[in-house]
Amino acid sequence: MDYMQSSLKFKIKKVLRYRKMYGMRRTYMKVKSQIHMKSNYDHEADWINQKFKGEGKVAIIGCGNFSFSTIAFYLNQHKSGLIKYAMDKNHSRAISLCEKHNGYCATSDYQKILDDPAVRVVYIASNHATHAEYAIEAIKKGKCVHIEKPITVNYEQLDSLMQAMQEYPNSKVFLGFNRPKSKLFMKLVDYLEKEQGAVMMNWFIAGHEIEKDHWYFSPAEGGRILGNLCHWTDLCLQLVKSRDVKSCQISPAKSTGSQSDFAVNVTFSDDSVAGITFSAKGHTFDGVREYLNVHRGNLLGSLNDFHQLTIDVNDMKKKYKLRLRDHGHKANIINSLEKALEPTAFGESPEYVYNTNILVLKIKEAIDSEKVVNCEFQ
Numbered sequence: 520m521d522y523m524q525s526s527l528k529f530k531i532k533k534v535l536r537y538r539k540m541y542g543m544r545r546t547y548m549k550v551k552s553q554i555h556m557k558s559n560y561d562h563e564a565d566w567i568n569q570k571f572k573g574e575g576k577v578a579i580i581g582c583g584n585f586s587f588s589t590i591a592f593y594l595n596q597h598k599s600g601l602i603k604y605a606m607d608k609n610h611s612r613a614i615s616l617c618e619k620h621n622g623y624c625a626t627s628d629y630q631k632i633l634d635d636p637a638v639r640v641v642y643i644a645s646n647h648a649t650h651a652e653y654a655i656e657a658i659k660k661g662k663c664v665h666i667e668k669p670i671t672v673n674y675e676q677l678d679s680l681m682q683a684m685q686e687y688p689n690s691k692v693f694l695g696f697n698r699p700k701s702k703l704f705m706k707l708v709d710y711l712e713k714e715q716g717a718v719m720m721n722w723f724i725a726g727h728e729i730e731k732d733h734w735y736f737s738p739a740e741g742g743r744i745l746g747n748l749c750h751w752t753d754l755c756l757q758l759v760k761s762r763d764v765k766s767c768q769i770s771p772a773k774s775t776g777s778q779s780d781f782a783v784n785v786t787f788s789d790d791s792v793a794g795i796t797f798s799a800k801g802h803t804f805d806g807v808r809e810y811l812n813v814h815r816g817n818l819l820g821s822l823n824d825f826h827q828l829t830i831d832v833n834d835m836k837k838k839y840k841l842r843l844r845d846h847g848h849k850a851n852i853i854n855s856l857e858k859a860l861e862p863t864a865f866g867e868s869p870e871y872v873y874n875t876n877i878l879v880l881k882i883k884e885a886i887d888s889e890k891v892v893n894c895e896f897q
């Protein structure tokens with residue numbers, strides 16, 4: 520939805536609601552991002568910020584809404600002068616991000632970024648089909664990468680990424696799955712770890728409506744299964760992670776008339792079961808809505824919008840409510856930066872990178888083919 524085209528009354532209501540959910544600074548940045556998306560600079564060559572001061576250890580590839588409102592915002596808030604390059608095929612957006620978030624250079628030349636030894640971490644938030652390609656090139660140059668979701672859009676990309684990780688183990692890889700680092704999800708995992716046996720998980724997600732001609736739906740980009748569902752398939756894997764899970768079986772169900780409404784059941788080899796339902800119909804005024812119910816041993820957990828968590832264990836009942844929603848964005852973006860720059864820290868393990876990717880790729884195969892599909896983990 521193009522908020523810039525909506526009525527003043529709608530805009531005011533939306534800002535007031537977002538301020539309640541995300542706080543003043545984040546809401547302000549989301550509003551600025553809407554203006555950023557329409558930026559129009561008449562400048563074709565590399566743009567240099569003459570006022571730049573800093574270490575410039577980071578490059579951002581893809582300077583759209585998420586990079587502007589979240590990645591660059593949190594990096595710059597963490598430490599000014601971290602962003603050396605901003606690159607986008609829309610050069611105006613690269614300039615706008617660089618200017619507003621204190622970057623050094625807006626460029627369309629990826630080779631320049633790859634050849635600059637000062638750049639230690641590359642954040643990749645471009646269109647989905649290009650994530651793996653950009654990441655592999657950076658890995659081969661010894662740089663660390665933070666790859667936004669989806670990490671890969673097909674099996675070939677996944678194989679190439681795994682090969683690059685194996686050949687260049689010093690280039691740490693981090694993923695844009697932020698929700699595992701949200702406060703309430705971590706609390707839920709702590710409670711679950713104290714219980715025994717298989718986990719039963721049920722997710723209901725109401726996503727943003729996206730117009731039919733949006734780039735997400737181009738066949739090469741992987742649609743909403745790879746583009747969106749991967750967040751919650753990864754979370755299911757996080758919920759069974761400490762257990763001996765070797766494989767799973769995936770049963771799909773999809774709406775015949777919509778590319779954005781589907782459900783999937785996943786039965787893991789340890790008997791854990793996940794049901795994930797994704798629906799995107801009208802406008803969700805409060806943003807993406809996410810509800811999880813989970814059952815393990817004596818524990819019943821219920822997580823609403825990463826804002827409220829209810830835990831029942833036998834006669835004990837606990838309720839947690841945050842002042843603001845926390846999807847773990849800040850924690851995840853800063854975690855990638857700090858671990859990339861800390862010589863003794865590690866990136867994500869190749870097994871985890873493979874498993875979370877193969878799971879969502881197999882889920883896409885199951886939904887597209889409307890057939891039951893098996894998935895083997897590493």
Ligand SMILES: NC(=O)c1ccc[n+]([C@@H]2O[C@H](COP(=O)([O-])OP(=O)(O)OC[C@H]3O[C@@H](n4cnc5c(N)ncnc54)[C@H](O)[C@@H]3O)[C@@H](O)[C@H]2O)c1
Binds near residue numbers: 695746
């Ligand atoms: N982790 C999260 O919660 C989260 C949330 C939203 C978006 N994202 C991810 O962030 C990425 C960007 O999403 P967005 O919402 O900002 O989309 P967007 O459409 O606002 O931005 C994408 C940007 O990439 C640029 N681009 C397209 N092709 C490119 C190329 N070949 N090279 C360089 N730049 C190119 C576009 O010009 C655009 O500016 C996507 O991968 C998306 O899935 C993650």
